[in-house]
Amino acid sequence: MARIIVIGGGTAGSAAALALHKAGLDVSVYEAHPDSAEDIGAFLTLASNGMRALAQLGASTAVTGTGFPLTTMRVLDGSGTEVVKRPLAGADDPLLQYRCLRRGELNAALQAEAVRRGIGVRHGARVESVEEGPEHVTVRFTDGGTATGDLLIGADGLNSTVRRAIAPAVQPGYAGEHVFYGYTTDAPAAGPSDLFTLIRGSEAAFGYAVSPAGETYWFARVTGDPLSAEDLANGTPGGWRDLLLPLLRKDSTPAADMVAATTDSVLVTNATEMPLATTWRSGRALLIGDAAHAASPATGQGASMALEDAVVLAKALRDAPDTDGALTAYETLRRPRVEHNVTTSGQISRNARPGTAQAPLSDEDLARHLDWNISFFA
Structure with a gap:
């Protein structure tokens, strides 16, 4: 063998x-x-x-x-208007359902x-x-x-x-964007736990899902120059939140309120490939x-x-x-x-x-x- x-x-x-x-x-x-x-x-x-x-x-x-499973995806534009809603692949099969x-x-x-x-x-x-x-x-x-x-x-x-x-x-190599991740239990009501929402904002792509326990999982992808190694090493959750919020507040979507409600659980990384x-x-x-x-x-x-x-x-x-x-x-x-x-x-x-x-x-x-x-x- x-x-x-x-x-x-x-x-x-x-x-x-x-x-x-x-x-x-x-x-x-x-x-x-x-x-x-x-x-x-x-x-x-x-x-x-x-x-x-x-x-x-x-x-x-x-x-x-x-x-937790995800069975449905919706897409919002920068005004918060729903432009797409559809079932995710495998939604009808418990073995194949998306999982967050x-x-x-x-x-x-x-x-x-x-x-x-x-x-x-x-x-x-x-x-x-x-x-x-x-x-x-x-x-x-x-x-x-x-x-x-x-x-x-x-x-x-x-x-x-x-x-x-x-x-x-x-x-x-750097893939052209840096990505923020966060969790909060204090975000406004954001929908059922099997729904994944993607927001096409003017300055960031933002996605979130809500667990059955009410915890919101979110990410934001921001295109631009990479964050320096020093910034990544010394960044704090509050600093990352303050960097991201002005970008999200340019749009009329739930994203900024979710990030504002996130206290300690924020991290960021450069996307690589x-x-x-x-x-x-x-x-x-x-x-x-x-x-x-x-x-x-x-x-x-x-x-x-x-x-x-x-x-x-x-x-x-x-x-x-x-x-x-x-x-x-x-x-x-x-x-x-x-x-x-x-x-x-x-x-x-x-x-x-x-x-x-x-x-x-x-x-x-x-x-x-x-x-x-x-x-x-x-």
């Missing part, structure tokens, strides 16, 4: 471990952070395609124990499910170096420990240590998730794309006659789809009109890619 080392216990790494274990492979996860609560402050939405991938891994229950949850909660749920299935998950394991040989790959950690396997999966996010080892010249044609492979090492194809958050697909990666990779390794054939198939199947997402999301972030190029994979083809019982090599 092939032994696989997964570096990174976030969404991509934990899901990959679940998928590889289901495929009958020997897999262990090594996470640099001391616990599972990385990035607990930020939230995300899993789209129906991500939920489909979770279902194929038998991990739906583990994830739907946290967060905190990133740290998603990571913790997937890691707990991996441990429940007997997969080794080691925290506090920070990579120092990667050494590839003709038969094995060895990872050395900063605490002096090592791990040796047949294949290394770098699922360690945007600032991937594995990527620096196999493609040191590749760096993520990986360049197209980034190297994903080197010998016995492969990058997945944000380490390979991070996109700006404008399409809301980062976590869902990582979950898709996990299923497709495991199926390829399960069914291909050899590892090289599996990794070649994986890259052939995944690169057009994820790079289309990087491009589209970047265009939205920069306030450019998205291109008219058709998505490289139809919904029907994606469902077949993710179907655990369908082989790529049949």
